[in-house]
Amino acid sequence: MTPEEILEKIQCLATENLNASVITESKIRERVDYVCRCMSNRAGVRLLMSCLLGKLDKPHVDPRKPYTEIGGADSFSGRTYDERYLTKFINEHRLPVNPTTAFLTPTLRNIDHPLTTDRELVGRPRDLYKKTLELLEDVALQRIKADVLFVETVRVLILLRDEKQARMASLLSALERTEGALPLASEAIVTLISQHLACKNASRLPVLVVAAAYEVAGARLSESMLPLNSHNAADLQTGSLGDVEICLIGDDSVVTAYEMKMKRVTQGDIDVAVAKIVRYPNKIQNYLFITTDVIDPIVAEYATTLYEKMDGTEIFILDCIGFLRHFLHLFHRIRTDYLNAYQTFVLNEPDSAISQTLKEAFLALRQAAESDE
Incomplete structure (x- = not known):
């Protein structure tokens, strides 16, 4: 499958399972929820999606190595997946994620080493990056499949999008009642x-x-x-x-x-x-x-x-x-x-x-x- 086809399949599965998590392991599920709902910094969820897409497109790569500068056959360009495929996907489905790549943020720029949990990314909130790296490690060590984690990520983003729309509709409806x-x-x-x-x-x-x-x-x-x-x-x-x-x-x-x-x-x-x-x-x-x-x-x-x-x-x-x-x-x-x-x-x-x-x-x-x- 092409990256575009992978994304559409993930979107369909997330929609089909909208009312129930596809992850049984509670710690992993809690990490996903935190990363997706961290509104003060949206780079974490976009980094996670880019790495998961790279892993699903090329199963031999290590999701913790989204920088070609790392070298080796198991590294890849996370930024390419981010900009070439994710931007369109995010915009089409109005997912509550930053409109631009995560790889140009100060924390994720110019890295030449794997994103392993023994290295701390300097950024706020600290827990966002900690939990994002833990999720990438969960995939790398086969504690969870990349597609399952991706479906859960998109599922939570869809829920977040719909919650936002519902709140806005309620607030606008209340304003309409004051007209006149x-x-x-x-x-x-x-x-x-x-x-x-x-x-x-x-x-x-x-x-x-x-x-x-x-x-x-x-x-x-x-x-x-x-x-x-x-x-x-x-x-x-x-x-x-x-x-x-x-x-x-x-x-x-x-x-x-x-x-x-x-x-x-x-x-x-x-x-x-x-x-x-x-x-x-x-x-x-x-x-x-x-x-x-x-x-x-x-x-x-x-x-x-x-x-x-x-x-x-x-x-x-x-x-x-x-x-x-x-x-x-x-x-x-x-x-x-x-x-x-x-x-x-x-x-x-x-x-x-x-x-x-x-x-x-x-x-x-x-x-x-x-x-x-």
Whole structure:
């Protein structure tokens, strides 16, 4: 069988056995459940799937040797199986796994030795990597067959996917029941989004705060927003000028760039922005930093001194909540449209950028706010 056929067979068996584990050994079953449900780090489950696929495609290989640098006839390229076959399989079945390969994560990059349990992988949580290596050893020492372990892994991922969908459907249904009530006031929306920004791992949210504003008001301003880059893409890699890039309608030249910071903006940040602007002369008219932290008055003053030196390009620092508050009061009549746009952006982001927990938190916060009203 080809790797694609192996994956489809595993998918069918997992679906057929959805309501009962295919593993009788409780310790192995518990390891699989932990690795699959570890939401803080999804690299473990993707590593496990890649190694199992390699073992099923070439039975002579050692699942603990997914690096060709190890050498020998029993090593293989786990990254090749990961990128060439797993990505499509994961996307087709909407499995709750990171959309990109596990082998480029810092913990799993540039390894030239077998992934045996006597070697500790440096990464968090520690138990994730410990249990993943134990599962690979279980297969290597024939304590469990690779196909059985793979079926159980996919079975748990399907259950996890369906659980997530059910929770989201319930939260969205609860919001629908509040439709027709008095719309949230602008200040109530500010409070709601402030609470969301205060949640853990919320670094992507300030981008969406600004993006939602242009989504609903861009036409009124004769401006449009370029598609957002992925959360972890570097500006040098994408060629972007900022986290949110604004153009005049009918023109794809960036006139305003926004850069988001979940910390204080420094003079070094300003200098990096200047270097970007210099690379694109006569293009950017406005370069705005949006921060969730305190604005240092010395840094803010430094930014304002650059206006003439930059030949009319203005660099300024704005407080994220201040930006949101001013926008909602300025465009008070479309405040609900803004909130809906922000919600859409949040829910459409991949889980690697905004976790499922953070998505559910917003829906729960909104439901509580609208119920109070």
